[in-house]
Amino acid sequence: MRKEYTRAVTTPIDADANVFSILQNRVQRAAHEPLIEYKAADGSWTGYTAEEFQTVVIGLAKGLMARGVKQGDAVAVMSRTRWEWTALDLAIMSIGAVTVPIYETNSALQVKTIANDSQVRIIVAENDAQREKIDAVRNDMPTVTDVFILDNDSTDVTIMQTLTEYGKAVADADFWAREQAVRGADLATIVYTSGSTGTPKGIELSHANFVYAAYSGIQSMTDICYRPGGARLLLFLPLAHVFARYMQFFCIGSDTVLGLSNNLKTIIPDFQSFKPTFILAVPRIFEKVYNAASQKAGRGYVGRLFNRAANLAREWSHAQQEGRTLSFAKRLQYALYQRVIYKTILGVFGGHVEYAVSGGAPLDSSIAHFFNGVGLPLLEGYGMTETCAPVCVNPTKGYKIGTIGVPLEGMTFGVADDGELCVKSESVCLGYHNHPEIDATQLVDGWLHTGDLGDIDSDGFIRITGRKKDLIITAGGKNVSPSMLESSVATSPVVSQCVVIGDKKPFIAALITLDLADTNAWLASQGAAEVESLEAAAVNPIVAAEVERAVDKANLQVSRAESIRKYKILADTFTEENGMLTASLKTKRSVIIQHYQDVVEKEIYTPRK
Numbered sequence: 001m002r003k004e005y006t007r008a009v010t011t012p013i014d015a016d017a018n019v020f021s022i023l024q025n026r027v028q029r030a031a032h033e034p035l036i037e038y039k040a041a042d043g044s045w046t047g048y049t050a051e052e053f054q055t056v057v058i059g060l061a062k063g064l065m066a067r068g069v070k071q072g073d074a075v076a077v078m079s080r081t082r083w084e085w086t087a088l089d090l091a092i093m094s095i096g097a098v099t100v101p102i103y104e105t106n107s108a109l110q111v112k113t114i115a116n117d118s119q120v121r122i123i124v125a126e127n128d129a130q131r132e133k134i135d136a137v138r139n140d141m142p143t144v145t146d147v148f149i150l151d152n153d154s155t156d157v158t159i160m161q162t163l164t165e166y167g168k169a170v171a172d173a174d175f176w177a178r179e180q181a182v183r184g185a186d187l188a189t190i191v192y193t194s195g196s197t198g199t200p201k202g203i204e205l206s207h208a209n210f211v212y213a214a215y216s217g218i219q220s221m222t223d224i225c226y227r228p229g230g231a232r233l234l235l236f237l238p239l240a241h242v243f244a245r246y247m248q249f250f251c252i253g254s255d256t257v258l259g260l261s262n263n264l265k266t267i268i269p270d271f272q273s274f275k276p277t278f279i280l281a282v283p284r285i286f287e288k289v290y291n292a293a294s295q296k297a298g299r300g301y302v303g304r305l306f307n308r309a310a311n312l313a314r315e316w317s318h319a320q321q322e323g324r325t326l327s328f329a330k331r332l333q334y335a336l337y338q339r340v341i342y343k344t345i346l347g348v349f350g351g352h353v354e355y356a357v358s359g360g361a362p363l364d365s366s367i368a369h370f371f372n373g374v375g376l377p378l379l380e381g382y383g384m385t386e387t388c389a390p391v392c393v394n395p396t397k398g399y400k401i402g403t404i405g406v407p408l409e410g411m412t413f414g415v416a417d418d419g420e421l422c423v424k425s426e427s428v429c430l431g432y433h434n435h436p437e438i439d440a441t442q443l444v445d446g447w448l449h450t451g452d453l454g455d456i457d458s459d460g461f462i463r464i465t466g467r468k469k470d471l472i473i474t475a476g477g478k479n480v481s482p483s484m485l486e487s488s489v490a491t492s493p494v495v496s497q498c499v500v501i502g503d504k505k506p507f508i509a510a511l512i513t514l515d516l517a518d519t520n521a522w523l524a525s526q527g528a529a530e531v532e533s534l535e536a537a538a539v540n541p542i543v544a545a546e547v548e549r550a551v552d553k554a555n556l557q558v559s560r561a562e563s564i565r566k567y568k569i570l571a572d573t574f575t576e577e578n579g580m581l582t583a584s585l586k587t588k589r590s591v592i593i594q595h596y597q598d599v600v601e602k603e604i605y606t607p608r609k
Helices: 020-030 050-066 083-094 108-118 128-140 159-167 172-180 207-220 242-253 264-274 283-297 301-322 328-347 365-374 436-442 483-489 516-525 534-538 541-555 589-595 597-604
Strands: 003-006 034-039 045-049 074-078 098-102 120-125 146-149 187-192 202-206 231-235 256-260 278-281 355-358 378-384 389-393 412-415 420-424 447-456 462-467 495-501 508-514 564-569
Touching: 003 447, 020 050, 020 083, 020 207, 020 242, 034 050, 034 083, 045 050, 050 083, 050 159, 050 172, 074 083, 074 108, 083 098, 083 172, 083 242, 083 256, 098 108, 108 120, 108 128, 108 187, 108 202, 120 128, 128 146, 146 159, 187 207, 202 207, 207 242, 207 389, 231 242, 231 264, 231 278, 242 256, 242 278, 242 378, 242 389, 278 283, 283 301, 283 355, 283 365, 283 516, 301 328, 301 365, 328 365, 365 378, 412 447, 436 447, 462 483, 483 495, 483 508, 483 541, 495 589, 508 516, 508 534, 508 541, 508 597, 516 534, 516 541, 541 564, 564 597, 589 597
Parallel strands: 034 256, 074 098, 074 120, 098 187, 120 146, 231 256, 278 355, 355 378, 508 564
Antiparallel strands: 003 412, 034 045, 187 202, 378 389, 412 420, 420 447, 447 462, 495 508
8 A cells, every 4th residue: 555544443342242232232321212213104203212122123033033034044125214124124133144135126136136146034025016026036036935024905914013923932031142142253234236337246244344333433423423402313315225224323323313214205394304413315415405495596586696695605615624714794694694595495404404424426516515605514425335334424523525534433544556545444344245256356455445546635534536447548548537527517407317438439428317307497497498308308408508507517627638528418317227227326337338329429429421
């Protein structure tokens, strides 16, 4: 490594503890305080105290034991985010079994592939739609003995009640004997990657990985998870993703109340009723909130006022980051906007949010500066499935916009000779399930090779400059990292996705898709007629002008050789169903380029005659 940076652990973390111990510790600290909250049928928030939730988890664990689940057996959970997911996850791991998450959006073929690769014994699915996928391939999954459905329309008895009833035949002493036999080094879960760079691979994470990652994060972010009046997080990311699963243990291991929601269509009302003190989201959520506020303001006086307020928010943020202050007149104006406009924007999140953590994709700096100026610091972080989620995040004080922050406690970052970021930590995975050949290249001498390019400054702040596999080398030999261009273009209120291309080509170009609902909302805010389809949107001159503005803005951040010279607005959208997006909504670059090969070769890089 040509550069290394380590952040020491302030309080030792027991690497031999199991995941269930995180819940036990919470019960010992605050048995009768709220732990889990979810929306009841009437729309109100209800839930469990720590002690109540532990009782539920133990009942489920005993039920699994009664069904013959032994240490090392794999149990799959295929569901949206809900409290039952968290309870099942803890129950499975508490008896030494292995949780295998499956996205509810996965196809029947993907379910079969994952179940067979990990030799799943039991599948817990959310509803009959998921059961149909399982039934379609059931005969091809020889290790699966039971399939349980959470929302079964044919009975009023839930599977949670059924499993708990099974568990009554198992003595408490038998459960505790199984739980105490689970050590930190034992396999806790196999998480299948989203496959943006190829076929999904199972990543093995141990109990020690989760325990170390959880307490490392808690000790690094005490002012977020320990605060007067209590901390509250509303989790709406899919629990099949390791980032969301990590956050449930982060909350349980601290004093945070964990709220669970699975409907993005109601996320704003859920924010307002749950009133989180911090939120965790991907950049697209913050982009949508900003664009919605801008569109609501419209084009008239209110629109002009919003634009002035947004520009001043960014100006304030830049000044704060650079250690300077605004003029007296601008400070007065800023104070006025805080009371009139910024407070309203923060009200979208429930009015109690102090910080937001952004991860999963690059965060455009203009969005970060806007929210920072409004009063909501977006603390960008970074992690991988292989690291059991986060390994670095911006601190609440002294954060640097444009970086992914500093290492969490107990993490070491290195920069290899070729600029690749590498990580060494107790949270780094055991390896790749059934793929020792990947272990040999990704896990070398204790270092996890992330595949991301970047650097570390003298204060320990890390900046990502691109991804090795995504690096575009033009015909002229220019190395171009597409991520910054893509994230910038995607901040447009009409753009859904942007994929930058140009490998071995004479210049950089882009394939751009639109979001029909967002495009029509934006057109209405501009006083323009709405469009009926993506085909109409793709050729609409007003939309085209907005896309051009977004591309021009992105190009200002790079040299001419790295800039987007041509682009094509597609009358399509990238989805999981058509194979263009991963389950975590990342674009599959190679698949997209192959699918639109004719567009690329005949419309963008037209041969000279």
